[in-house]
Amino acid sequence: MASNFTHAIVRRPSHSVCDGLTTSDLGKPDYELALKQHDDYIEALKQAGVEVTVLPALEDHPDCVFVEDTAVITPSGAIMDRPADPTRTAEAGLMLPTIREFFPDEKIKQITEPGTLEGGDVMMVGDHYYVGHSKRTNDEGYRQFAGFLTEWGYTSEQVPVTNILHLKTGGTYVEDGHLLVSGEFKAAPQYRRGQFSDVFEVPDEEAYGADCVRMNDKVIMAAGYPTVKGQLEKWGYDIIEVEMSEFRKIDGSITCLSLRF
Ligand code: CIR
Numbered sequence: 001m002a003s004n005f006t007h008a009i010v011r012r013p014s015h016s017v018c019d020g021l022t023t024s025d026l027g028k029p030d031y032e033l034a035l036k037q038h039d040d041y042i043e044a045l046k047q048a049g050v051e052v053t054v055l056p057a058l059e060d061h062p063d064c065v066f067v068e069d070t071a072v073i074t075p076s077g078a079i080m081d082r083p084a085d086p087t088r089t090a091e092a093g094l095m096l097p098t099i100r101e102f103f104p105d106e107k108i109k110q111i112t113e114p115g116t117l118e119g120g121d122v123m124m125v126g127d128h129y130y131v132g133h134s135k136r137t138n139d140e141g142y143r144q145f146a147g148f149l150t151e152w153g154y155t156s157e158q159v160p161v162t163n164i165l166h167l168k169t170g171g172t173y174v175e176d177g178h179l180l181v182s183g184e185f186k187a188a189p190q191y192r193r194g195q196f197s198d199v200f201e202v203p204d205e206e207a208y209g210a211d212c213v214r215m216n217d218k219v220i221m222a223a224g225y226p227t228v229k230g231q232l233e234k235w236g237y238d239i240i241e242v243e244m245s246e247f248r249k250i251d252g253s254i255t256c257l258s259l260r261f
Pocket residue numbers: 020021022063066068069085088119120121165166169250251252253255256
């Protein structure tokens with residue numbers, strides 16, 4: 001799917017972005033700077049060749065900019081998530097009308113209570129899906145999700161997420177057999193079965209850079225991670241860097257800011 005994306009959906013940061021959930025001590029995001037970084041992100045998506053649907057901010061939802069956690073879009077259809085944090089749960093329902101503009105009802109599935117699942121915990125590798133078992137995605141959410149995938153002919157497995165927010169916070173599949181991993185996932189047996197031609201271990205000081213977006217012939221990555229950038233260049237990718245400082249303050253990585261299909 002990496003080479004034929006046509007669309008992305010994003011949502012503008014709300015003023016309340018300053019109150020987004022966080023585990024970091026990097027301070028509060030600056031709203032104006034977050035808007036500017038979001039503009040640059042949209043521009044990067046366009047440069048990668050997709051049409052971008054830009055949804056308005058939701059002031060009641062400080063984390064609404066992180067649309068990746070509201071749905072998982074597969075080549076066969078969309079699965080609406082059920083974000084775990086009470087301040088975020090409604091975001092999936094608020095995304096549904098937009099998903100309906102692109103997918104017929106029979107291609108839209110729904111994670112329901114007591115299941116929780118957030119898109120940041122889902123990493124697609126061809127027809128196989130790695131799903132984080134995290135504070136945000138529970139066993140029941142995975143059970144429902146895996147069932148939908150099976151219906152569509154895909155396989156999946158869980159990967160424990162212990163020290164960070166989401167599975168993809170700790171690494172992303174760049175496609176072409178290339179996997180970036182950081183922190184606890186360097187030792188994950190799930191990633192070491194020989195299914196990847198090259199697994200690059202991101203040094204701890206650049207862990208945030210392990211999350212990046214492959215889109216068509218571009219890789220969009222956070223600015224300021226030279227080792228990750230060097231590896232992506234070695235793999236032959238054309239890179240677009242986007243400053244992510246304000247989203248990083250509230251645990252947001254670069255994939256979190258869009259739904260892509
Ligand atoms: C949260 O804690 O839910 C937000 N502050 C960050 C969400 C990041 N989303 C992602 O990694 N997909």
